[in-house]
Amino acid sequence: MPELPEIEHYRRQLGQWILDRPIDRIGLNNARSIDVTPEEFAAALEGRSLLFLERRGTFLIFHLDNGHRLLIALSKDGALYCGEGEEQPPFDAQAEIGFGDRTLYIAGRGSVLRLLTVRGLDDVFKSLGPDPFTRLVTPEYFVTQLKKRRGALRSTLTGQKLVGGIGPRYADEIAFAAGLLPSVKVQDLNGESAARLYEALESVLAAAIDAGGCIQVPLHADDTVTGGYLPQCRVYEREGQPCTDGGALVEKMDVSGKKAYYCPQCQYEQTPVFS
Ligand SMILES: [Zn+2]
Numbered sequence: 001m002p003e004l005p006e007i008e009h010y011r012r013q014l015g016q017w018i019l020d021r022p023i024d025r026i027g028l029n030n031a032r033s034i035d036v037t038p039e040e041f042a043a044a045l046e047g048r049s050l051l052f053l054e055r056r057g058t059f060l061i062f063h064l065d066n067g068h069r070l071l072i073a074l075s076k077d078g079a080l081y082c083g084e085g086e087e088q089p090p091f092d093a094q095a096e097i098g099f100g101d102r103t104l105y106i107a108g109r110g111s112v113l114r115l116l117t118v119r120g121l122d123d124v125f126k127s128l129g130p131d132p133f134t135r136l137v138t139p140e141y142f143v144t145q146l147k148k149r150r151g152a153l154r155s156t157l158t159g160q161k162l163v164g165g166i167g168p169r170y171a172d173e174i175a176f177a178a179g180l181l182p183s184v185k186v187q188d189l190n191g192e193s194a195a196r197l198y199e200a201l202e203s204v205l206a207a208a209i210d211a212g213g214c215i216q217v218p219l220h221a222d223d224t225v226t227g228g229y230l231p232q233c234r235v236y237e238r239e240g241q242p243c244t245d246g247g248a249l250v251e252k253m254d255v256s257g258k259k260a261y262y263c264p265q266c267q268y269e270q271t272p273v274f275s
Contacts, residue, residue, distance in 0.1 A: 001076045001167050001168070001169065002058055002074045002078055002079070002213075002215060003058055003165060003166060003167040003169060003170050003213075004055075004057065004058055004131075004132070004164075004165030004166060004170065004205055004209075005170065005205055005208035005209045005213040005214070005229065006058075006213035006214060006215050007055050007058050007059070007060055007074070007165075008055050008209045008213075009209055009212050009213045009219075009225075009226065010060060010080050010219065011053045011054070011055045011060060012209075013082075013219055013220075013225075013226075014053060014080070014082060014104070014219075015053055017082050017099065017102045017104075017220075018050055018053075018082070018097075018099045018102060018104060019049075019050050019051070019052075019053065020049055020050070020051070021049060021050075021099040021100050021102070022047055022048065022049050022099070022100070023045045023046055023047065023048050023049070023050075023097055023098065023099060024046065024047075024098050024099070024100060025046075025096070025097070025098030025103070026038075026041060026042040026045055026046060026095075026096070026097060026098070027093070027095065027096040027097075027098075028041065028094075028095050029092070029093060029094055029095065030094040030095070030109070033094045033095050033106075033111055033112050033113055034095075034112070034113050034114070035112075035114060036115065041113075041115065044068070044115050045064075045070065045097065045115075048064045048065055048066060049064070049065045050062045050063060050064060050065070051063045051064070051065050055131075056125055056128060056131065056164065057125075057128050057129075057131070057160060057164030057165040058073070058074070058164075058165050058167070059071055059072070059073050059125075060072040060073075060074075061121065067117075067118065068115060068116065068117060068118075069115075069116045069117070069118065069120075069121050070113060070114070070115055070116075071112075071113070071114040071115075071116055071121065071124065072106065072111070072112075072113055073111065073112045073113075073114075074106070074107075074108050074111045075108035075109060075110030075111045075112075076108070076110070077107070077108050077109065077110075078106070078107055078108025078110075078111040079091060079107045079108065079215050079217040080104060080105065080106060080107070080219060081093075081104075081105040081107070081217065081218070081219060081220070082102055082103070082104050082105075082219055082220045083102070083103045083105060083220070083221070084101055084102055084220070084221065085101055087103075087221055089105035089107065090217060090218065091105070091107040091217060092107065093105040093106060093107060094106050094107060094108060094109065094111050095111075095113055107217070127160075127161070128160055128161075128164040129159075129160055129161045129162050129163045129164045130163055130164065131163065131164055131165065132163045132164075132165065132166075132201060132202060132205055133202075133205075133206075137163060139195060139198050139199075142162075142163075142194070142197075142198040142201075143191065143194045143195060143198065145162055146162065146186055146189070146194050146197070147187070147194070149161075149162060149186050149187065150185070150186065150187045151185065151186060151187075151256070152182065152183050152184070152185060152186070152255045152256055153171075153175055153180055153181070153182055153183070153184050153185075153186055153189075153197075154168075154171050154172070154175065154182035154183065154255040154256070154258065154260045155255060155256045155258075156186045157170075157171035157174060157175070157201075158171045158258075163201070165205075166201075166205075168236070168258065168260070169214060169233065169236045169237075170204060170205060170208065171260070172235050172236045172260055172261045172262065173204050173208075173233055173234060173235065173236055174197070174200045174201045174204045174205075175200075175260075175262065175267060176234045176235045176262065176263060176266065176267060177200035177203065177204050177234075178193070178196045178197045178199075178200035178201075178271055179196065179266060179267055179268055179271045179272055180193060180196075180197060180267055180268065180269075180270070180271060181253075181262055181267045181268060181269060182253065182255050182260035182261075182262055182267075183253060183255050183260070184269050184270075188269070189270065190270055192270070192271055192273060193270045193271040196271040197271070207229070207232070208229040208232075211225075211228040211229035211232060212225035212226045212227055212228035212229060213226065213227065213228075213229055214227060214229050214230045214233065215227055216230065234263075235250050235261040235262055235263060236261050237261060238250040238261060239251060239252045239261060243263040243265060243266055245263065245265075245266050246263070246265050246266060247265070248263050248264055248265035248266070250262070250263055251263070251264055
């Protein structure tokens, strides 16, 4: 499932191939991925160029040269591939956008593409929390906002309100890095634990972006980076495997109806303070 690091990795890589090049082809293999007719969709994009690539949470936003936006929301099985010439993607594409000799292929049965005005885009995101990497989200801001929340750590991290872009994988990895159980109630966390949680959140997401995230589909033919964070995951979907920090086996627990992975030896009710 693409989360913030996967989409940010895509955003950083794609610019070199798709910015400032007129869109010359639109291909749609799944009409449900758009909310206008295929003809309207193609007419709105063909001839346009992209000025800027933005990410909000787990959404990729293309800034068109006429001021409008194209929003791409990848589904759980979503992925992107940027092919050169006749290169084909390693998946069945739902949609494709041609930029001269490059074609961007979009996978995922539930992935959607939406043409939006700037105001329409703001409406879509009005309930999304701030991006963890904006200047707004300082340690002080994070701790203050966390104090206003109630509920399990896992649900708070994936809720998209405190900060946007975190899903199940990185929520579990962040909880592990902070030494906190995914089930702890955020209203019970002390100042030390809240501060440690902020550090864990920022460092895990930054490391995952730099390592190429966890999607196991290459972004282009010579790609050796995408998916590079997968072997670095410490707990997510590692049930029964030994924790890399000790001898305990990673376990799975239910948190508000969702499964969360954790190490019973390394994660606590409060971040342990080592002297
Ligand atoms: Zn452990």
